[in-house]
Structures are given as structure tokens and as C-alpha cells.
Amino acid sequence: GENVEQHPSTLSVQEGDSAVIKCTYSDSASNYFPWYKQELGKRPQLIIDIRSNVGEKKDQRIAVTLNKTAKHFSLHITETQPEDSAVYFCAGMYSGGGADGLTFGKGTHLIIQP
Amino acid sequence: DGGITQSPKYLFRKEGQNVTLSCEQNLNHDAMYWYRQDPGQGLRLIYYSQIVNDFQKGDIAEGYSVSREKKESFPLTVTSAQKNPTAFYLCASSKQTDQETQYFGPGTRLLVL
Numbered sequence: 484g485e486n487v488e489q490h491p492s493t494l495s496v497q498e499g500d501s502a503v504i505k506c507t508y509s510d511s512a513s514n515y516f517p518w519y520k521q522e523l524g525k526r527p528q529l530i531i532d533i534r535s536n537v538g539e540k541k542d543q544r545i546a547v548t549l550n551k552t553a554k555h556f557s558l559h560i561t562e563t564q565p566e567d568s569a570v571y572f573c574a575g576m577y578s579g580g581g582a583d584g585l586t587f588g589k590g591t592h593l594i595i596q597p
Numbered sequence: 598d599g600g601i602t603q604s605p606k607y608l609f610r611k612e613g614q615n616v617t618l619s620c621e622q623n624l625n626h627d628a629m630y631w632y633r634q635d636p637g638q639g640l641r642l643i644y645y646s647q648i649v650n651d652f653q654k655g656d657i658a659e660g661y662s663v664s665r666e667k668k669e670s671f672p673l674t675v676t677s678a679q680k681n682p683t684a685f686y687l688c689a690s691s692k693q694t695d696q697e698t699q700y701f702g703p704g705t706r707l708l709v710l
Contacts, residue, residue, distance in 0.1 A: 484656070489639075492637075517698065517699070519701075525703070525704075526687065526701040526702060526703050526704055527640070527687070527701050528701075529698055529699075529700070532698065572639055572640065574640075584630050584632075584642035584645045584655050584656075585630075585640075585642070585699060586642070586656075587632075587639040587640040587641070588639055589637060589638060589639040590637075590639050
């Protein structure tokens with residue numbers, strides 16, 4: 484099955500700086516990679532996703548890049564703000580004919596220092 | 598994701614007791630999922646269902662059971678065979694097409710007395 488590794492487990496950055504979280508996956512057939520943000524005690528919220536037919540996607544301060552050859556994808560947050568503090572999860576999924584479950588990384592606790 | 602509800606918010610289980618967690622969605626989604634979240638472990642898939650009256654085991658199905666009698670409902674039963682049930686349980690749903698986004702419910706926190 485799919486295995487998703489996520490690094491770092493904790494990331495502390497100064498407000499206004501950029502943050503980068505990286506994930507690798509094992510199954511070359513995986514073709515959908517979402518990123519979720521989870522605040523303490525709350526549900527994960529989708530912030531951005533990328534499909535295997537594109538290499539990069541951007542939404543305001545958030546961008547995701549995908550390298551299919553190396554089997555890794557990254558989340559980039561620019562101009563970080565205090566409300567970006569949360570745990571971020573990457574995930575991968577192969578959906579070739581039906582909806583299967585996501586395989587999640589273990590999460591990155593992002594801390595924005597004022 | 599406001600169309601997915603879970604109840605109760607907190608649930609306490611006694612030794613040897615089966616408990617059932619509720620998940621309902623009004624998004625007309627075909628697919629539904631149950632995940633378990635432990636500290637530092639991320640989310641792990643317990644069961645998923647692509648369509649009514651059909652469901653599949655995920656990575657950690659032992660000690661759990663599900664049913665899918667209605668499209669909008671996917672209850673999860675934590676049986677007495679699950680020896681370490683304390684966790685945050687999240688239900689999700691998605692449309693029944695490839696690569697569709699999964700939307701999560703607010704979760705149920707299960708604690709053992």
C-alpha cells in the first residue's frame with residue numbers, strides 16, 4: 484500500500500517569513516495529493532490539492548509543487564501570519580476507478596513566531 | 598464540510614462495551630470514510646464505503662465494524678475487541694468520482710473509563 488512520509492514534524496518561523504513542508508510517497512500510481520490544515524480539536528480543512536497531471540498550483544499565499552519522478556510534493560506558505568499556526572497534513576491517494584481512502588503523513592506543527 | 602455531522606462530540610466506553618459513533622451527511626456523496634487520529638500518528642483509515650450496502654476494510658479495521666444501509670449514514674461501531682480505542686474519530690465523505698476532495702466531520706473523541 485501507499486506510504487507517505489512528512490517532514491519536518493515541527494516548524495517554527497518568524498511572522499512574515501516563508502514556510503515549506505515536504506512529503507514523499509511510495510506508490511507511483513498515486514495521482515491525487517491534498518493538503519489539510521487542522522487547528523487544535525477541530526476537523527481537518529482542505530487548503531489546497533494537486534493532481535498528477537500538473538506540477539504546481541497556487542492559491543494566494545499557498546502553493547503546492549509535485550515532482551512525480553522523485554515522488555515528492557511540497558507545501559509553500561509565503562508571508563506567514565499568526566493564523567497560519569496549526570498542524571498541516573499531506574496525503575496521497577490512488578483513485579483509479581473508485582474512491583479509496585487517503586494515506587496521510589504524520590503532520591507538521593507549524594508555529595508562527597510574532 | 599458543514600454538511601457532515603458526527604455525534605456525540607465526546608463518548609465514554611466501559612470495558613467490554615460496544616459503542617457506536619454516528620456520521621451523517623446531506624451532501625449527496627456516494628463515498629464515506631472513517632479515520633482514527635492519535636497524537637503524532639496522523640490519520641489512519643479504518644473503513645470506507647463507495648456505495649450503499651458496500652464497504653471495505655482500511656488499514657486498521659480490526660476491532661471495528663460499520664454498516665451502510667442509507668446513502669447519508671455511515672455509523673462506526675467500536676467493539677470490545679478494540680483494546681486501545683481512545684482516539685479522535687473523524688468521518689469524511691466525497692463524491693463517487695476519481696480524485697474527489699474528502700470533507701471531514703467535526704469528529705468524536707472516544708475515551709475509555
